[in-house]
Amino acid sequence: MKSVTAIAMIMLAICATFAAVPLCDASSPDVRLCEVNAFGSDEGVSLHNYGLSDADLKGYTVTDNPSKTSNEGSISFSQSLVIRPGETLTFVKERVEGSYFLSNHTSYCNGESGVTVSSDFALKNTGDDIYLFKGGTVVDCFLYGNVTKPSVYDWNGQTFTVKDGFVAVRNNPDQASAMAWSNMKEGMIHEPFDPDRQFDATVSPFLMPETGGIPIYDELSNAASSVILSMYILSSDNAIALLADLAKRGVDIQVLMPKNLPDFDPLNDGGKLKYLSESGADIRLITGDGRYALVHSKCCIIDGETVIVMSENWTKDNLNGKKVDDPSKGEGNRGWGAIVRSTDYAEYLTGLFQKDFDTAYGDVLRYEDETAGKPSKTLTYVAPKDTVELESYSAKVTPVMSPDSSYEGIMHYISNAEKRVFSEQQSIGSNIADAEYISPVTGMCQAKKTGADVRLLVSTNANVGNIKDVESMGIETGILPQPYLHNKGIVCDDTTLVGSVNWTWNSINNNRETMVAIHSKDVADFFASSFLSDYDRSTGSDLSVYFSEPPADCREGEKITVTVDTIQSGSFTYTWKLDGEEMHSTIKRVIIEASVGEHTVSVTVKDSSDREATISGSFRVSESSAIPDSMEGLLVYIAPVLVVLIGIAAVMVRIRGGRRG
Known part of the structure; x- marks a missing residue:
């Protein structure tokens, strides 16, 4: 990690105050x-x-x-x-x-x-x-x-939000906080977290973008009877084409997706999902005004025995079919995934899916009805040329779901960790980062108090103020510059949580999310190794800037372009200075024409959270008649050669002159 927040010993004492607070003492009523x-x-x-x-x-x-x-x-x-x-x-x-x-x-x-x-x-x-x-x-x-x-x-913390038509249901009896409750209504199955619910499984972990989604294509290609897909975004042409091929072969395909998304409209995707529907797949859309705010899962059940749980959507970039060794060179996001072979776990998730998939509760629409009369777009599946070999490990797996059990499950594994808690999170909600809340962050503090190695990585889009709040509680926090961190994974000792649950209020309390707790040291070591590699490439929470087009020497009358970029994303303002003369701009690039001589250009970049960073560089403008610097060094080597050549020429002239006489 390039910049690690200094953590004073006093932070350990602060963390101690954030340990999970029991609702009542041992003598309290049950x-x-x-x-x-x-x-x-x-x-x-x-x-x-x-x-x-x-x-x-x-x-x-x-x-x-x-x-x-x-x-x-x-x-x-x-x-x-x-x-x-x-x-x-x-x-x-x-x-x-x-x-x-x-x-x-x-x-x-x-x-x-x-x-x-x-x-x-x-x-x-x-x-x-x-x-x-x-x-x-x-x-x-x-x-x-x-x-x-x-x-x-x-x-503890803010009050709970009860939605009209819902019943507030308690998930955790040991806490008096909004996080310990969720909204339930008819058509939802309330499944509180049970750490003793463990299914035997064989697990193959994989990383995105390194695998390019190839393990997903491999598993789908082998489907014989059924594919159940609960997916936030399904937009990959190749994945849709493969699902359509399976449907045409008689494989039962069921797909559940949210209807209304700000960045993807399944009803207007150019006819791709329409083609899948016409191929025989049963696609249904769930609205956000019913049982869940969003169906945000990334989960696939194949043939009633194999489950793919992951943090990433099935998009073109994520499922690009290309294997890469360097994740910063990959096309997709940083994410974790797991192929879980377990008929018991698959059966458990299938029961939940079929309840969500049911049209009886007024919030699920049939895709074919919503797209009647719309054209389809024929797609052709192209198998990836690259191959990916995955290791498989024996494990136990525990379901962790939103809105029923994700908060309790995450808190259970983090708070009880003794050796390590490594977490990669796309975003951190303000209530999760609030020291007054009993949350995954304060759970990390509790683990840190026991001596565990506790670290957090977030995306470049994470709220800066919330990052600062987390750091103030003594949690080492880094920002991963590349690839974009979309992960929601956690390693707690020898248990790994993989899935779609973000550390936000909506994800934990209002969405349908799917996560799995994998109990295996081998799997935990696999993801911990990836985390530590990412952590070494991360930056601190301070704004990081660099010249993507640095100032360069030029000749009089020429113009140079200088461009500055940031590791973090967001909106920025730029204060440029050339030899002390100041110019304000919202553009990261300037074109400079300067007089002969040495010059210094600097730029101060400021973001919407008032973070700022300054970088400067120098350049020289030579007279237009002057020999450029690049030629000066060359002349040093050419001059002796010219002297020799001139001498040889003179001798040849004398020889030729003698022969004429």
Whole structure:
């Protein structure tokens, strides 16, 4: 790494304060809030027993005010009501026919089994705070929307955003924070993170852009019965052509993609996906106003036994079919991928996919219906000329999905790491970089406290302010200049997380994302080696500039072009100075015509985050009649030769003259 942020020993003490904070101590009750329905006539809450023994709800109270003596409403229990280990009970003011909230668990209304839901118990749509009391002590809370953080209980970070038509569902009982909750509705399968859910597998890791997507073409070419694809962007002509060929051979092809994207429109891609649809593939588009904000997965299931999980979209550059040894020379992004051979894991993901693929929930459209009457574009598959041989390793794999379990899974593996945490992230959200949040970054701090080697690499597009916040917590952070870092991978000791989950609020809480935790030292070492190589080529968070066209010597009357570039991307302003004379510009290139003599040109580059860097260079302008510098050295060598040649010529003249006489 060219520039590493200096980390003082005091940072270790700062990191110690960011360790994952438990919700309650060991003596705290095991009953917690686990669901909140803030909209509709069936508004209410659910309680779950996370303990190992029965719990009696008598003596508990749910209020929407941190003070039990307030005039706001409450749910109370006047007689014994036992909630068993692992059981969830739901409490509402009234039942509503067909309610999704009431369909999942045993429910109670006002007056049933000693349950009292006061008439003034109401949850505001714009935001409210809900508290669970045992006796006179607050043991849990949930904050959403526009509400002030209370002083009576330690809620971590900003409030949760509950979406209309959704139920807020808890994923992590050990934290009181927005990150520990997600929005669920009918048609979504809630699968909390379970570190003990491990499937036997054989795993072949690979890198992008080094492999050029060749392993993907190899696996697809061998498909015999089915291909299931959940993909954010599918735009590679060659990949689409191969899928079309498979469909024509009778392979069942199912593709799920988001409908509305800012940088790709699947309905207007020049007819490529239309050709795939006409070839027999079942393509469906999911809207962003239903169950998920985005389907952002990069996942493929082949023949019910092989799963490809990766960080990269199936675009022309990423799946270019060219093998390269130097990643900075490749056409695609920096990304990680894994071919996972496991029928159990494939079956698990297939179940989730088919639920997402279902049109019954109003947010999935059939591609053929949306493109009726549009022309198609015939494509021809061209097999890559290069070959890639992958190593395979025995492993266990654990599913990690958004919005259900990605936060808990990522936090689990990072916070428990003892030797190393290496992470490559395209972007870091402001709440992830906030020291007040229990987040993957504060989890890295916890791992650092235990002595683990902790490092983070981000892309050139990552928010500078957020990078600075991460660095201030003592995490060594670098920026990878080339190739563009689109990765979302993490190595935690001997476990590697590969997939599509970005470290942003939307990716963790609102999107459908697919990630896999691979438990294998060999696989972890493979990706760790790549990470360390990338880290050695990275820069610090300071703005880095260089002359892509440096100032060059010239002759009087000639013009020279000087161009400056940055390692980072973004918008910049340029302050050029020639011999002290200043000029401001938004253009990175200047054309200079200067007088005879020595000159100095400098440029100060400033970005939108007020980072700035200055670079300077000198050049000389010679008189137009003067011999250029490039000729001066040549004359030093030519002059003696000329003297010899002149001498030989003189002798020859004398000889010729003598012969004439």
